[in-house]
Amino acid sequence: MSIVGMNNAERIEAACSFLLQSPPGEINDVLNDVRNIISDDDSLHEGVLPALKEYNLSQFMTVDVPGTQHQSIISEAARVAATGGGQERFVDPRSKTSFLFDHLSLEASDSEPVEADADSEPFRAALEKSTLTYLSAHFHDGVASIFASKDRTNQYIIQVVANKYNPANYWAGRWRSEYTIDLSENTIHGKVLVNVHYYEQGNVQLSTTHTVSLALPAAVVTSSPAASASKIIALIEDEEGKYQTSLNDTYQEMGEKTFKGLRRALPLTRQKIDWDKVLGYKLGAELSSSKGGMFGNT
Incomplete structure (x- = not known):
């Protein structure tokens, strides 16, 4: 129908x-x-x-936090309570405030202070500092939120999102990553999700999920909060760097091989495409841009 x-x-x-x-x-x-x-x-x-x-x-939608100069991530980990209609209250641990978020207008309002947990805050704050340093080095206009788990002690959640919108050249992309650090079990479990859309005279989408599972050395857990957080972020940085390199290789292969197989032998111009020079075409050039990729420089 x-x-x-x-x-x-x-x-x-x-x-x-x-x-x-x-x-x-x-x-x-x-x-x-x-x-x-x-x-x-x-x-x-x-x-x-x-x-x-x-x-x-x-999708880890981001919003300007009232009264601050930064953005926060809208996610299940950040959600505090529903208030009816299209509004829900979310927490921004970085500013120690909560706010109402309207799911239709994508705007935040009615900021209120919240009290951080005294036991978890030192390590959460250390993770936040190291994550923001990593963010500024590798992601253009990325946003990060770091939470102490609502359900378990010694458990923390790192969320990162980076968006690139380029409608003038008909593409857009989003990088999302989420990690749960469990200091009781000495583990990191997480995932990276990447979505890319290219739509000039067509509709090509890439959607990938990469799972991460790492063991934390005892020395990392027993260090000071600042030292532990720095080492944890270094492990995540290494894992994400390897994954983005694999994505760049995929883009290269798509430009050189995959799209060649998708295209008709003779396009509307009735002239054959020189596939040995495919990277000179606009689509190939977009897909195989810089080593840093769409989301940052690893």
């Missing part, structure tokens, strides 16, 4: 599916497109609100 033949409830369900698959930085464009199909803003907003919440949380 086409979307034209659907009833309103079925259209809302389809709209939610579209929203959850929105490429980085393009959810407003998708929302505007489905608005033209639904033709009922009140019904649309109410129907897609759960999908917007899910998208914002899973």
